Amino acid sequence: MSKVRCDHCHLEFDEDVMIKDGDKYFCCKGCQGVYHLLRSEGLESFYDKLGDTKLQPAQQPKEDLEKFDLEGFVNRYVKKRDDGLYEINLIIEGIHCAACVWLNEKVLHKLPGIIEASINYTNNKAKIIWDPEVIKLSKIIETIRSIGYNAYPYDPSLQEERALKQRRDYYARILLAVFATMNIMWIAIAQYVGFFTGMRSDIKNILNIAEFALATPTLFYSGWVFFKGAYYGIKNRFINMDFLVATGALLTYLYSIYAMVTHTGEVYFDSVTMIITFVLVGKYLEVLSKKQAVDTVDALLGSLPTEVTVIKDGSKALVSVENVIVGDIIELKPGEKVVIDGVIVNGEASFDESSLTGESVPVFKKEGDEVLSGSICLDGVVRYEATKEFSTSLISNIATLLEDAVTKKPRVEQLANQISGYFSLTILSIAMFTFFGWYFHTGFEHALIVAVSVIVIACPCALGLATPMATLVGLGEALKRGILFKEARFLETIAKSDTVVLDKTGTITKGKPEVVAEEKFKEFDENIVYTLCEHSNHPISRGVLEYLAKKSKHKILQSQKIEEIKARGIKAIIDGKEVLGGNAQFLHENGITMSYEGENSLFAVAIDKELVVLYELADELRENAAYAIGKIKELGLEVWMLTGDNERSAAKVAKMAGIDKYRAKLLPQEKSAFIDKLHHAGKVVIMAGDGINDAIALACSDIAIAMGSGADIALSVSDVVLLDEKPMKIYEAIVIGRRVFRAVKENLALSLLYNVIAVPLAVMGYVNPLFAALAMSLSSLTVVGNSFRIKGIRWTRG
Structure with a gap:
């Protein structure tokens, strides 16, 4: 799809989502209106002075939403189903935990016209099915934005670019957090040493101010992702993991400021940076792990070319894969991937079909052989005739089924997501009771630190990751071996x-039985048997057909009243004669007596109620x-x-x-x-x-x-x-x-065992916020690591 620039703000977009006005293109109606206003005021020179400088696009969210309803956008990203419903795969930005998935699905299901809304936690991909007569896609996107998330159409070719952008954002935030943490540790060590040896109050105050200076940007820049998620969670009356992390870090930060200003108690700025750093690094490693698991799925379509070389009227032309029709002649060069199924009409080459079958041995193909989309031409130049369109080719069917497999959740995952939705609120309640319990026993400072440890150590993410991470790794491994769930x-x-x-x-x-014996009872026209077998797709009939074709050239005779009886045989009127062909039972049922005591498959033929020939066929294992x-x-x-x-x-x-x-x-x-x-x-x-x-x-x-x-x-x-x-x-x-299901059970057991042990320990005051943050991150990574053990299945070859 070609890119065009907006004639007002000069930003580039895909042509199919732009507003065309004569020979001009605009990204939104705001730009279109401003452009015509300046022209009408005689300010054409404004655009001459602008050159290649890009303007800030018009800030009109509703205008931005309109592109999701444009015909070009719908044709490219939306699947129109036979039942009149629309279907799209979206990527939801801003999902940090299973509770986010639960919230988005809950809100979307409340919209009138939404038939299905299912989100996979591991890759944030949502499958949404809706009734276009009741609700528009723009309204669906607007609803997702209103609860603090963003959505855009899933495009495999752009996933790596978006993943890189996300990683860079994490890099910057982690870099600052690690820098502050390493420096604050030296100050904290000095304070801890001074606590035992005695330290002047003015020196202690200077160290507190230095810790405050390092903790502040860590909390509000590196930890901004948690505050943002917490804000939208509260806005929607929903407690999520982001709220737990943000609350724990912020309470510790505010108390430390109070202690620093009033010179009472100890500051815990080091705990603030540790909480943010450990959780952020843990989330980043989780993102990397999920990306690795998703790569197998995204790579299936992301690596496919968007154009193919089509031969028309003796000349070559690059044609978009969506515009190729059945019958087009496509040329393949060495190293190119097949995008559309077809049959070779010229040339020969070896093809790598490992992405389809899991077998690495190249397959040699020549004129008349079928080529499947997803395979790679290794050597030689071939031309083949397209037998399907891109949307119905094998690789497209596989991708569609795989996307469905990823978004359709097992029952155990749906239950885990529901639990995660209420998990954070439960933990917050426990933390409040813990605070009051310790407050009356030991005082405010200790009670606050214990409560913060409870808030931070709880991990709904491990519970939410338990099933989708294992199933995604399993689906990817199965696909590598040519198995599609x-x-x-x-x-x-x-x-x-x-x-x-x-x-x-x-x-x-093998399903390709071959004739190993033929017994004739009287002379007959083999063209009659050839014609009869031509009308059947059963392997036995095809075996007889191939046998006759090898003997000599036959012709197809005029036939009528053709009837095939499943697992029995076929009958027809051919050249004016009543012809029966099939197994012994079929002929007995039609009044023809015969006996057969062999071990091979049988195809007997009778013409006008008289047995004429018997074919024995054998099939290899x-x-x-x-x-x-x-x-x-x-x-x-x-x-x-x-x-x-x-x-x-x-x-x-x-x-x-x-x-x-x-x-x-x-x-x-x-x-x-x-x-x-x-x-x-x-x-x-x-x-x-x-x-x-x-x-x-x-x-x-x-x-x-x-x-x-x-x-x-x-x-x-x-x-x-x-x-x-x-x-x-x-x-x-x-x-x-079996391996995936075992991993799911292990993951659920690990996540539940972690929370059952960790939360009570924190309530009893045995865990400080620093170790709570570290333990919380490690619990999620343990589940991720256990899921990747699925890749270690040892296969034996027969």
């Missing part, structure tokens, strides 16, 4: 599963299928195989794969009935299938895993998509789910 809650469900049900064809086997099933069993899960194939064929594959329990000759509805039976027995069921023939069974399972890289149906009916079709990925998905 469509919602974060599915990590919890898959961790609790105890039964795995596998479809045979396409899941345990997928790579390491038996090893993967063995590993799944080691996890303690029960494994079943379901198939519509005959009993002998099912037994053969089950034995090769190491499966003891299986069911054969099942129709799709019978597969789903079997899963319901497992549910009645109290089982939590994972169903893995090809996503095409097993849609009913997949829908009935607790976790539906679709085998198939990029199949649209697989993306739509499943809970987990394996971009690499190896059965080992099923095992890896279960392991990741």
